Amino acid sequence: MDHWQASANPPVPSLTVQSPSTVEQPDQAPPVPSRSFARARQDLTQGWRNRQLWAHLGWQDIKQQYRRSVIGPLWITISMAVTATALGILYSGLMGQPLERQLPYVAVGFIVWNFIGGCVNEGANVFIANEGLIKHLPAPISVHVYRLVWRQTLLFLHNLVVYVAVLLIFPPWNYGGHISFSMLLAVPALLLLMVNGLAVSTFVGIVSTRFRDIPPITGSVVQMLFFMTPVAWIYDSQLLHNSPRVKYAELNPFLHYVEMIRQPMLGQPIVWRHWYVVLVATVVLTGLAAIFLRNYRARVSYWV
Amino acid sequence: MVSIDVWNASVEFPIFDAKTRSLKKAVLGKAGGKISSDAKVPVIEALQDINISLRHGDRVGLVGHNGAGKSTLLRLLSGIYEPTRGNSRVVGKVAPVFDLGVGMDPEISGHENIIIRGLFLGMTRAQMEKRVDDIADFTELGNYLNMPLRTYSTGMRVRLALGVVTSIDPEILLLDEGIGAVDAAFLERARDRLNDLVRRSGLLVFASHSDEFLMELCNSAIWMDQGRMKMQGGLREVLTAYKGHDPFQNVPQHVLDRLAAVGGSA
Incomplete structure (x- = not known):
C-alpha cells in the first residue's frame, strides 16, 4: 500500500486513487455444488479436524453442569449407582430373578440406554441449542454433532465406574457368564453405538430444526421405548417365556443395540444375531443421515 | 492464496411462523388435500x-443503511449462509467478528474463555496459550482473568473479547460494526x-457506519442497498456517492497524516 503515502500530498490527499478491489470475475463456475455428497463428506471431515474445539466444549458441558459442586462430575457416577441399585432391587423382585443376575443386567442396560436416549433426545436440539454459534461462526455443522456424541461418551465413561463396581460385587460367573476375551467386544460395540449416535443426532437434529414439534415428540418416544426395550426387564426370562408377546420384542431394533453391548460387558455368551441386526440398522441410519446432510446441511443456518 | 468468489448469489430466508413451522401443515395439509393459498412460507429476500x-x-468497506444487507453479506462471505441461488466459494481461514459475546461462557473464567473463543476463531489451544499473557496485558484485567466471566462488567467483557479477537492471525477477517462500547x-x-x-490478515471486509474507521482500514468499498450491490469501487468514490459529499474533504490534516502513516506502514 505504498501508494497511500505517495498520494498523501496536499492539498487534498487522495487516499483512494487506486483500482477497485475486485479483480476480474473468473468465468468458471464453482467446482462443487452446495447440495452434494462431496460437501456433506467435507463437512464431516472438517468437523473432525476441529476436534480440539468440540472435545474441549464437550468436557466443558459436563464440568458446567457440576460447577461449584464439591464432588463435581462424580455426581454422574453416584446418581447412576443409586438408580441402578434401586432399579435392580425393584426388578429382581418383580421378575423373580436373583439380585446377582438382575442388578448387573439392569445397571449395564441403564448405562447403555442413557447413551442411546441421550443421543436421540439431545440430538433433537443439537442445532437449535447452538443457534448463536451457527449464526455467528462459520463451522461445519458436524462440530455440534461430534460435541454431543463426545459428551455422551464421556458420561458413559463416568458411568463405567458403576459397571466395574457392580462386576466386582456380582462377578459374572454367578449368573452363567465368565471373564473372557470376548468381553473386549464391548469396545467395537461402543464404537458402533457412537457411529449410530452421530447418525441419529444428525438426522433428528436436522428434522427438528425445520419442524419444531419434533423435540417434544422424541422426548416421549424415547421414554416409551425405554419401557418397551428390555433395559430393565429380562425378555427371555423364565417368567416371560410363555408370553406370546415376547417374540415381538425382537422386532424392536433397540433391543439389539442394548444386547449387542450388554452381553460382552457382562461376560455372557455372544449372540451374533444382535450384531447383524445392528450392522444393518447402522447402514440404514447412516444412509438416511447422509442423505439429510447432503440435502439440508446448508439449510440449517437458515432454519435455526 | 485466500480468495472469496460469489457468483450471482441470493440469500432468501423462509419465515416460518408458529403455525407453519410444524408438521401439522405439512402432514395434515397433504392428507386433507386442501392447501390454502397462504400455505407457502413467506420468504425474505435478504440479498440478490x-x-x-x-x-x-x-x-473492502461495506456501507449502506440499516437493513441494507451488510451483515447478511458478511455472513454469506464467511460461509455461514450458503447462497439459496447462485454460488459462492471461500478459500482461507475465516475469522468473523460479528458479535463479541458469541462463544463466551459466563460461568467459566476469563482465561478459559480466551482459549475457547480462540478455538472458535480457528486457532489451536497451544497458539492461544502463547497469547494469553499478551491478552492479559492488553485488557488490563490482571487477576480477574481467573474469575468467572459473570463477575465482569460489560466494559470488561468487551475488553476481553476485543483482546482475544485482535490476537488471532486471520486469513480472512470479516468485521461487523458495533465493536465500540468501550471507554x-x-x-x-x-x-x-x-x-x-x-x-496481519490477508483479506478484510468491514461493515461500518463510521467514515473514520472505513478510511483507516479500507481502500475500496461496496455500497449495499435493499439487498443489492448498488455500487462497487474505490473507497472515496463510493463514500462520496453514498454520502452525497466527499468525506475526505472535511477530514482534519492530522487525521490524514495518521491515515497516510497507517497505510504506508502496511
Whole structure:
C-alpha cells in the first residue's frame, strides 16, 4: 500500500486513487455444488479436524453442569449407582430373578440406554441449542454433532465406574457368564453405538430444526421405548417365556443395540444375531443421515 | 492464496411462523388435500444478485443503511449462509467478528474463555496459550482473568473479547460494526491493535457506519442497498456517492497524516 503515502500530498490527499478491489470475475463456475455428497463428506471431515474445539466444549458441558459442586462430575457416577441399585432391587423382585443376575443386567442396560436416549433426545436440539454459534461462526455443522456424541461418551465413561463396581460385587460367573476375551467386544460395540449416535443426532437434529414439534415428540418416544426395550426387564426370562408377546420384542431394533453391548460387558455368551441386526440398522441410519446432510446441511443456518 | 468468489448469489430466508413451522401443515395439509393459498412460507429476500471476487490484500468497506444487507453479506462471505441461488466459494481461514459475546461462557473464567473463543476463531489451544499473557496485558484485567466471566462488567467483557479477537492471525477477517462500547482511552489502544490485526490478515471486509474507521482500514468499498450491490469501487468514490459529499474533504490534516502513516506502514 505504498501508494497511500505517495498520494498523501496536499492539498487534498487522495487516499483512494487506486483500482477497485475486485479483480476480474473468473468465468468458471464453482467446482462443487452446495447440495452434494462431496460437501456433506467435507463437512464431516472438517468437523473432525476441529476436534480440539468440540472435545474441549464437550468436557466443558459436563464440568458446567457440576460447577461449584464439591464432588463435581462424580455426581454422574453416584446418581447412576443409586438408580441402578434401586432399579435392580425393584426388578429382581418383580421378575423373580436373583439380585446377582438382575442388578448387573439392569445397571449395564441403564448405562447403555442413557447413551442411546441421550443421543436421540439431545440430538433433537443439537442445532437449535447452538443457534448463536451457527449464526455467528462459520463451522461445519458436524462440530455440534461430534460435541454431543463426545459428551455422551464421556458420561458413559463416568458411568463405567458403576459397571466395574457392580462386576466386582456380582462377578459374572454367578449368573452363567465368565471373564473372557470376548468381553473386549464391548469396545467395537461402543464404537458402533457412537457411529449410530452421530447418525441419529444428525438426522433428528436436522428434522427438528425445520419442524419444531419434533423435540417434544422424541422426548416421549424415547421414554416409551425405554419401557418397551428390555433395559430393565429380562425378555427371555423364565417368567416371560410363555408370553406370546415376547417374540415381538425382537422386532424392536433397540433391543439389539442394548444386547449387542450388554452381553460382552457382562461376560455372557455372544449372540451374533444382535450384531447383524445392528450392522444393518447402522447402514440404514447412516444412509438416511447422509442423505439429510447432503440435502439440508446448508439449510440449517437458515432454519435455526 | 485466500480468495472469496460469489457468483450471482441470493440469500432468501423462509419465515416460518408458529403455525407453519410444524408438521401439522405439512402432514395434515397433504392428507386433507386442501392447501390454502397462504400455505407457502413467506420468504425474505435478504440479498440478490451478488457478484464479488476478492483476493489477498483487498480491504473492502461495506456501507449502506440499516437493513441494507451488510451483515447478511458478511455472513454469506464467511460461509455461514450458503447462497439459496447462485454460488459462492471461500478459500482461507475465516475469522468473523460479528458479535463479541458469541462463544463466551459466563460461568467459566476469563482465561478459559480466551482459549475457547480462540478455538472458535480457528486457532489451536497451544497458539492461544502463547497469547494469553499478551491478552492479559492488553485488557488490563490482571487477576480477574481467573474469575468467572459473570463477575465482569460489560466494559470488561468487551475488553476481553476485543483482546482475544485482535490476537488471532486471520486469513480472512470479516468485521461487523458495533465493536465500540468501550471507554475512549481503551478504544485508542484497541484501534492500534485493530490496525495490526487488519495488517496481519490477508483479506478484510468491514461493515461500518463510521467514515473514520472505513478510511483507516479500507481502500475500496461496496455500497449495499435493499439487498443489492448498488455500487462497487474505490473507497472515496463510493463514500462520496453514498454520502452525497466527499468525506475526505472535511477530514482534519492530522487525521490524514495518521491515515497516510497507517497505510504506508502496511
